[in-house]
Amino acid sequence: MQKKKLLGILAVLMVFALALTGCGQQSGEQNAGATGSESQNGTTAVDGGKNEGEVTAEPEGPDVGQVDNRKPVQDTDGNYIYTITVDNVQTEVKTCINVWDYITDDTPYDHVDYKQMLADLGWEAMPAGYGAAKFTRNDGSYTLIGGTRTGDEYDLSSGESRLYDQGVTCYESNNESVKFSSLTVSACSVSSDPYLIGKSDTYVSFEQIVAYAYLLDYYRNNVNPAFETGTGSVCVP
Structure with a gap:
């Protein structure tokens, strides 16, 4: 047991x-x-x-929140985002086009095709000036954008910094000014970052190129000043 x-x-x-x-x-x-x-x-x-x-892995490109003007990103509406200096203030500017599509590498300086840019945005090229354009709306009102330069000198190697102005004026169909008579976007100095307009010897800064594209885009639907200033002019260095 x-x-x-x-x-x-x-x-x-x-x-x-x-x-x-x-x-x-x-x-x-x-x-x-x-x-x-x-x-x-x-x-x-x-x-x-x-x-x-x-x-x-280390992150590539700019920090989060920063804009790389060489590789502009698009917002949800498809606009390209650039950061430029306007009146000594860093400003985010959006355009419906990528300005790099209109810049051609060349020697000694790259070129920007203002005429193709304005044509793609529905503007009429004007014979006077560099990048001069006219946009007519359905109601007969229109906007003129023109450019002037301060001189004929062309010697970037010496550090000469000729000013170049882009002026904007809006008109009603009866040719009376609408809201304002003129808005001028001036380059303070473009010697360090020159781009020739077309095949001319007139040069602009990259920031002016962005500003020009912005003006073309903005004034297709607006008659108010693109930049609110007390003098009616802004400066992009």
Whole structure:
């Protein structure tokens, strides 16, 4: 009888041992699966807090919130975003076109095609000036954009910084001024960053190119001054 009791006790102990072994394997398999999944997602640290499968890359391009004028991003409406300096203030300007589509690499200076830019935005090219354009609305009102330069000198290598002005005037159909007589966008100095207008020897800064594209876009639907200033003129360095 004692022998049978001993055998019975041993049998029970073996059953418990097998049960414990099975739970351990199942629990281990579950834990291994979870750890593998998290490691693939790069969310679980191993080896003392280091995840060997996780690679941290340095961000490329400008910091978040900054604008790279060489690679302008688009907003939800498809407008390209640029940052330029207007009256010594950093200003975010949006246009419906990418100005780099109109800039051609050349030697010694790159060229910007104002005529193609204005044509693509529905303006009529005017014979006078550089980038001179006219936009007529359905009600007969229209806007004129013209350009003037301060001299005929052309010697960028000497550091000469000729001013170039882009003027805007809005008219009603009877040729009376609408809202304002003129808005002038002047380049303070373009010697350090020159772009020639077409095949001419008149040059503008990159910021003036952006401002010109903005004016072409803005005045298709507006007659109010694009920039609110007390003098009616703004300066882009």
